[in-house]
Amino acid sequence: MSTTxxxxxSPADGGGLPFKLVATDLDGTLLNSTENVSARTRAALxxxxxxxxxxxxxxxxxxxxxxxxxxxxGYRGIAVCGQGAQVYxxxxxxxxxxxxxxxxxxxxxxxxxxxxxxxxxxxxNQDGLEGDVLAGPGYEQLIGSDLxxxxxxxxxxxxxPISKLYIQQRGRTDDELAxxxxxxxxxxxxxxxxxxxxxxxxxxxxxxxxGLAVAARRLGxxxxxxIAFGDMPNDVPMFGWARYGVAMANAHRELLAVADExxxxxxxxxxxxxxxxxxPAL
Numbered sequence: 090m091s092t093t094x095x096x097x098x099s100p101a102d103g104g105g106l107p108f109k110l111v112a113t114d115l116d117g118t119l120l121n122s123t124e125n126v127s128a129r130t131r132a133a134l135x136x137x138x139x140x141x142x143x144x145x146x147x148x149x150x151x152x153x154x155x156x157x158x159x160x161x162x163g164y165r166g167i168a169v170c171g172q173g174a175q176v177y178x179x180x181x182x183x184x185x186x187x188x189x190x191x192x193x194x195x196x197x198x199x200x201x202x203x204x205x206x207x208x209x210x211x212x213x214n215q216d217g218l219e220g221d222v223l224a225g226p227g228y229e230q231l232i233g234s235d236l237x238x239x240x241x242x243x244x245x246x247x248x249x250p251i252s253k254l255y256i257q258q259r260g261r262t263d264d265e266l267a268x269x270x271x272x273x274x275x276x277x278x279x280x281x282x283x284x285x286x287x288x289x290x291x292x293x294x295x296x297x298x299x300g301l302a303v304a305a306r307r308l309g310x311x312x313x314x315x316i317a318f319g320d321m322p323n324d325v326p327m328f329g330w331a332r333y334g335v336a337m338a339n340a341h342r343e344l345l346a347v348a349d350e351x352x353x354x355x356x357x358x359x360x361x362x363x364x365x366x367x368x369p370a371l
Contacts, residue, residue: 106141107367109314115148117320118337121356126162133361137368147297149283149323151214152177154236172291173300174252189216190292192247195254198274205273210257216250231286254290263288281323298326318360335363
């Protein structure tokens with residue numbers, strides 16, 4: 090890992106593009122703290138795609154929560170949403186894949202975690218293209234200032250198919266809660282920390298890497314063709330899958346530990362700084 094002198098990167102096939110696929114996380118990576126994609130980052134992505142690279146967004150947000158950003162930046166390609174649960178065609182507004190979390194398993198996982206930690210605040214991401222996020226008693230939406238949530242009772246959270254759950258607990262840090270959940274329920278569900286106040290319970294085995302692998306096959310590229318950018322522990326599997334992983338300067342320590350390179354922060358156009366080096370404007 091390097092913060093000042095990145096490892097040399099050469100094309101996987103010995104010639105041509107340094108990477109055929111540029112995979113970027115959204116919050117904390119592609120988006121700055123005002124929840125926008127800067128003009129510099131847009132220009133760097135445009136240069137990379139003009140050179141022949143593909144850009145794919147890989148986000149923990151569901152398609153419903155990601156779509157406003159896609160519309161704002163004119164993103165029309167395939168995206169991986171919901172921590173890998175959804176492969177979404179943004180141009181056609183169509184789900185290509187959609188995985189759900191078994192609700193009986195979800196209820197059992199919550200019960201086991203609460204037996205260890207005490208009561209949780211829980212939200213549920215409903216399945217489907219327009220799936221709402223139902224926020225149960227005490228749940229606070231802490232990421233994405235304009236992302237809609239629907240207030241619900243505890244009984245309503247699991248009344249319809251879901252893709253994942255969000256859990257919170259006052260008095261514990263996100264890392265502490267994720268560790269406790271993983272310890273007592275990690276045999277039932279995947280547990281990831283995806284941002285401030287965002288600890289998620291997923292179908293076991295699901296990750297950004299599994300979703301990205303599905304999307305890459307559709308695009309005709311491989312892990313060896315891929316550079317990935319991220320900032321949170323939920324990006325660790327994606328870094329393990331891709332040939333080269335770039336963490337933002339604002340990244341969580343778990344991701345920094347496995348990154349091949351550390352770039353500038355999301356507020357300093359860290360994605361653009363790397364892409365400008367790899368795909369210089371002609």
